[in-house]
Amino acid sequence: MTTCLMAGWMFLASCGTAGNKSAVNEERTAIGNQVQVPAFNADSAYRYVKEQTDFGPRVPNTEAHRACEVYLAAQLERFGATVYRQRAELLAYDNTILRACNIIGAYNPDNKRRVMLCAHWDSRPYADQDAREENHKKPISGANDGASGVGVLLEVARLLQQQAPAIGIDIIFFDAEDYGTPHFYQGTYKEDTWCLGSQYWGRNPHVQGYNARYGILLDMVGGRGATFYKELFSKRTAGQQVKKIWDTAHQLGFGSFFPKKDGTEVTDDHVYVYDLRKIPCVDIINYDPQGDTGFGDFWHTTADNMDIIDRTTLNAVGQTLLQVIYNEN
Secondary structure, three states, X not given: OEEEEEXXXXXXXXXXXXXXXXXXXXXXXXXXXXXXXXXXXXXXXXXXXXXXXXXXXXXXXXXXXXXXXXXXXXHHHHOOOEEEXXXXXXEOOOOOEEEEEEEEEEEOXXXXXXXXXXXXXXXXXXXXOOOOHHHOOOOOOOHHHHHHHHHHHHHHHHHHHXXXXXXXXXXXXXXXXXXXXXXXXXXXXXXXXXXXXXXXXXXXXXXXXXXXXXXXXXXXXXXXXXXXXXXXXXXXXXXXXHHHHHHHHHHOOOOOOOOOOXXXXXXXXXXXXXXXXXXXXXXXXXXXXXXXXXXXXXXXXXXXXXXXXXXXXXXXXXXXXXXXXXXXX
């Protein structure tokens, strides 16, 4: 992920079981007088996470990255989206040219009432938070940091094809989010080395003049025991949407995943969505207030693999997301 400010210090951040019945069937859920909403299938989302990690680390300029790009675009097409592949050559912190691709799936593209859902699909080229220094220059699998958010959104895409909401939806998979400056780099410092794909998209949207009511960003949303505190940039710039999402999660019984407490402020793709497009965007991101980094002991390490992915967490995020977007009108 990206840069996180916490307790006066700067940190770098990227920035189970199917026990819940609604995670594994196609029943529909409703709250009060709200519309009926498709049931999120956590087994399906889990499979999409695994299919990404099976390619290997999705680091730009690698064969795994190229293969996963094809897979993601094909999945969105299979689920009925109008698909855009936004290719760009982006300059990394060390002047490496990254051949990147933002992948966008549009649903009901003619509808002016739109909500954007996003996640980054690349994985970190460095396990620079690993306890073993010899692993610091190894790429990570990124099952949670990258693939989990994409997996949830692929399941959402599958359901959008089956039941269209009242509004238009854009699913955006940002690239080159996690190629930011590592701790071990000794060269000249550059600003804004994280979130390169969303920076490019913000300046060059896939549709001229693109706008949306708001966005929801998913980052690290599949880890066992995850908690999603209210990220402070989101709360400051998209406070109404933050309240809506956390209230919805509590109404659905997911309050343990979405505590109504403030987290920290994270530099993530949502910052550039807001700064460059003026679209309020909420970052749903795992935050561990007791941990050394704030993002779990597997964050940016070789332990970020399928062993830590929990269907229960995927379900809590996915069902909350569906409840929000299907009740938008």
